[in-house]
Amino acid sequence: MLILTCPNCGLTADETELSPGGEAHLKRFGPGSEDIDFEGYLFHRANPKGVHFERWRHAYGCGKWFLAARDTATLEVYGTYPAQTTEPPAEIIARITARHPDWSPT
Amino acid sequence: MSTRLATGGRLVNRGAQIEFSFNGKRLQGFLGDTLASALLANGQVLVGRSFKYHRPRGIVASGPEEPNALVNLGEAGRFEPNQRATTTELFAGLSARSQNHWPSLEFDIGALNSYAARVLPAGFYYKTFIHPRPFWKHVFEPIIRHSAGLGAAPKDRDADRYEHFYVHVDVLIVGGGVAGLQAALKAGAEGKRVLLIEQTAAWGGRAPVDGGDIDGTMAEDWVNATLQTLGNMSNVTLRPRCMGAGVYDHGYVLAYEHVSDHTPGTDAPRHRLWRIRAGHVVTATGAIERPLSFAGNDVPGVMLAAAVRDYVVNFGVSPGDRTVVVTNNDDAYRTAIILHQAGLSVPCIVDARPQADGELAMQAKALGIRVATGTGIAAVRGGKRVTGVALCRQAGEGATTEEIACDVVAMSGGWSPVVHLWSHCGGKLVWDEARACFRPDPDRPPRGADGEAFVSVTGAANGDFALGEILPDARVEEPSEMPLLPVWMMPQGAGIAKRAKMWLDFQNDVKVSDVQLAAREGYESVEHTKRYTTLGMATDQGKLSNINGLAVLSHALNAPIPQVGTTTFRPPYTPISMGAIAGEARGDIFQPVRRTPIHDWHEDNGAAFEPVGQWRRPYCFPRGQESQAEAVAREITATRNSLGLLDASTLGKILVKGPDAGRFMDMLYTNMMSSLKPGRCRYGLMCNENGFLMDDGVVARLDEDMFLVHTTTGGADHIHAHMEDWLQCEWWDWQVFTANVTEQWAQVAVVGPNARKVLQKLGGDLDLSAEALPFMGWAEGRIGDFDARVFRISFSGELSFEVAVPASRGRAFWEALHEAGAEFGATAYGTEALHVMRAEKGFIMIGDETDGTVIPQDLGLDWAISRKKEDYLGKRAQARAHMTDPARWKLVGLQTLDGSVLPDGSYALAPGHNANGQRNTQGRVTSTYHSPTLGYGIAMGLVLNGPERMGEVLSFNTVGDATVEARIVSPVFYDPEGEKQNV
Secondary structure: EEEEEEOOOOOEEHHOEEHHHHHHHHOOOOOOOHHHHHHHHHHHOOOOEEEEEEEOOOOOOOOEEEEEEEEOOOOOOOEEEOOOOOOOHHHHHHHHHOOOOOOOOO | OOEEEEOOOOOEEEEEEEEEEEEEEEEEEEEEEEEHHHHHHHHOEEEEEOOOOOOEOOHHHHHOOOOOOOEOOOOOHOEEEEEOOOOEEOOOOOOOEOOOOOOOOOOOOHHHHHHHHHHOOOOOHHHHHOOHHHHHHHHHHHHHHOOOOOOOOOOOOOOOOEEEEEEEEEEOOOOOHHHHHHHHHHHHHOOOOOOOOOOOOOOOOHHHHOOOHHHHHHHHHHHHHHHHHOOOOOOEEEEEOOEEEEHHHHHEEEEEEOOOOOOOOOOOOOOOEEEEEEEEEEOOOEEEEEOOOOOOOOOOEEEEHHHHHHHHHHHHOOOOEEEEEEEEOOOHHHHHHHHHHOEEEEEEEEEEOOOOOOOHHHHHHHOOOOOOOOOEEEEOOOOOOOOOOEEEOOOOOOOOOOOOOOEEEEEEOOEEOOOHHHHHHHEEEEOOOOEEEEEEEOOOOOOOOOOOOEEEOOOOHHHOOOOHOOOOOOEEEOOOOOOOOOOEEEEEOOOHHHHOOEEEEEOOOHHHHHHHHHHHHOOOOOOHHHHOOOOOOOOOOOOOHHHHHHHHHHHOOEEEEHHOOOOOOOOOOOOHHHHHHHOOHHHHHOOOOEOOOOOOHHHHOEEEEEEEEEEEEEOOHHHHHHHHHHHHHHHHHHHHHHHHHEEEOOOOEOOOOOOOHHHHHHHHOOOOOOOOOOEEEEEEEEEOOOOEEEEEEEEEEEEEOOOEEEEOOOHHHHHHHHHHHHHOOOOOOOOEEEEEOOHHHHEEEEEOHHHHHHHHHOEEEOOOOOOOOOOOOEEEEEOOOOEEEOOOOOOOOOEEEEEEHHHHHHHHHHHHHHHHHHHOOEEEOOOHHHHHHHHHOOOOOOOOOOOOOHHHHHHHOOOOOOOOOOOOOOOOOHHOOOOOOOEEEEEEEEOOOOOOOOOOOOOOEEEEEOOOOOOOOOEEEEEEEEEEOOEEEEEEEEOOOHHHHHOOEEEEEEEOOEEEEEEEEEOOOOOOOOOOOOO
């Protein structure tokens, strides 16, 4: 059972307080978009063994969504950050590359 | 015969004799006995039968690794199968029965399987029960079902209670042996919050039996002194009878405490599940002795060497008079020495190693015990009890060199560290060639959130078997030990006849020959071999058999052991009770029930409830001897003819407020909501990004920047979450707040031709006339003494007012309506009447007409989909090719020709059959009811090209062969012009 820190209320929360929301930083494609783009947005998800960016909601706490950078294999947490962003903050990237020098955001 | 010795037994209280029963026989034991030691004390060596061949089985071990001594324990509400006798503490009145035999333990018909063993090899079931195909269902499966399972299933409700316990600690130490106590001492002295748990009732692990001196005192005295020191530390908690069951992500650990198993019937819970969050976990879980693979190693009386001396030292029980010790290491010599000191006979120590000149071997020899080196066991004599062994050269093929009479064989193939907890959360293992064991790899530990190891290992669990290795800073005196010789088969050149009698898994009857057969048949992966042979799949999960089986497999594959690898270690370490998993969550508090402010009235008035989400809603209110169907019909008739009242408080109510509320509402709903005028209501549809309909309901615009969203009863929470998701994660710059106010309001639907009259009779300051409050309008004011919001909306087709009052006033308002409505025959109605009336009107219901694959266009709801809006959630998906396919099934009404009610979920049949030989279909029933208003069965369904096929008759299937004919009609059966609701 994971522990994540909610960046909104600052609480260190057990996984039972949280609800998962899948991959983070998806770009929404709406009416008028190409089939291939829309398909990617709706259905295609990364499933890496390693660094992953995820959406979580502090469902039984402050109720706010936040994002987490996490290693799916070692369970290391590189950090959590507010959901109101389109890409991971620099300090999170720095923490990941410190651990995985050959990793790069795709 | 096994028996109680005249003296000794450090764990039993000889002054406290207690009575118990085994297979109905009354026996005596002492307080402090385990069931296993008490059975041995009573000469009961045969305790069960194996799973496949029904071979006689005796006690092998003295701890949780025991594969054989499993019993049906207790009676009625305290009955539980597959309880290990070796870990069951004896209590007065304990009643146990042996398992897996018929008609009796001594004489078992199933033992005939044993004679057929040659034709029942590994994979027998897979190979045999395939053909002929029909035999599976009618012949094989019934036979297998009859013989499956060891113990009997409990039949009664569990009489005990269970609880969960939550705790946070800095350091959790699992295992109360010397290594665990030392770890607790260190962490305790550093001021950390420490929890030390031990699965047995006694502390000290193996040290009190195996001896050695620590800092000038005997190991047992050191243990007691350390316990006292720890007991005086306020930051250290000690728990015996508490097993570390599983280690999970980020330091989460489950532990399983036997609180009152040994004192049944007391007030205490039976088991307690500890849910521990530990900053660091130390596993000091010790090691488990390995059996040796020689022919006949499963005969009752063949035991683990350490278990033999445990019974002597801990319980004062002799497993037999004459014990042959067979070993590949020095440790087993302790057993011979202890037996000799207890006055028992050890005719020979059979050591597979070419030399035996370690300190323990010299001690044994000095006591006059014969040591035969380079020697193995060729065969064990005896059936239900060992009568002797035949010796052979370990290097040879097993020609008998000598026969020795004995009644116990004490075997030791070395020790395997208990690495389960280390492995549960991703810790990896290395193969230690010198010690012939897997042990934790310190470079690949389970990692926590910070990326650092959160589990460490100490003591025998780490492969450090000697006290001196565990306590490097202490002055330890113990005999030094010579290296062991890995022996995976005895003798090393044994032929097939012997290999087919060398048991690896005693419970599941897996032998050396089975694993070798699996390898020959191409099972190279250890995980596949496990499932093919059932090696390690018994209730002990391979605690005894896995390493021996792996070694045999690796030899058969000619690959090194670490390359073959281990199977996956999964929690729990030993089985835990279902009761402990459930904890307090049973009966009434299994799941909290949500109650509306009017719920008590429903209970008082005989409501038949149905679950709707976590709510309980009245299905109907039967009166007297009335059936539920009769009650529903009466409620509908009363409502359509005069006045019905529905508790609609469970409907979801969500406020959406802010300057961008209209814009947000337009994205949520398929239709235009921003154009709604304050004071007005509009029905709307909500889709997900897949385009599928997820919820519907009426929206009221409260003022320029505030909307009140009504959702379905089950939808309130997830629709609110859906709104927040989009607001927080996609449109975070939009100025909108949402609030789920479902429970702030009690809501009553006042329905029927007399609805207006009863509200007007209550008085107040609201003008409820058709002119002042037209259909799809809402108003706020007072009705009688009640602050109220009145929505003129209808889900029944009748004149209808949904009135919301503050939750605290709900019950009073409901009763006031009944009192004022008495003259109109005011009738409370339930969810079934609600459903029938909405179906009569052709209104869809989320969850009936929708199932997550239905789009609004399928339901003829195109009128509620805005063509003007550039975007809404689901719009892009609804433009996908499959969504615009004209062949999608569409909503129609269905009316049976004979007036009957169509079966729910029934399919409309189409000509021909599909590839699986099933009838082709062209539609399905989504809602079906008897309409008391119309006097016949009505239904809605989705049908291929349905709206264009009005009047056509389709055949619908039933559970049997019969079909039901129904005509395609408009889904609006009742008052198609809507005259009744708009008055």
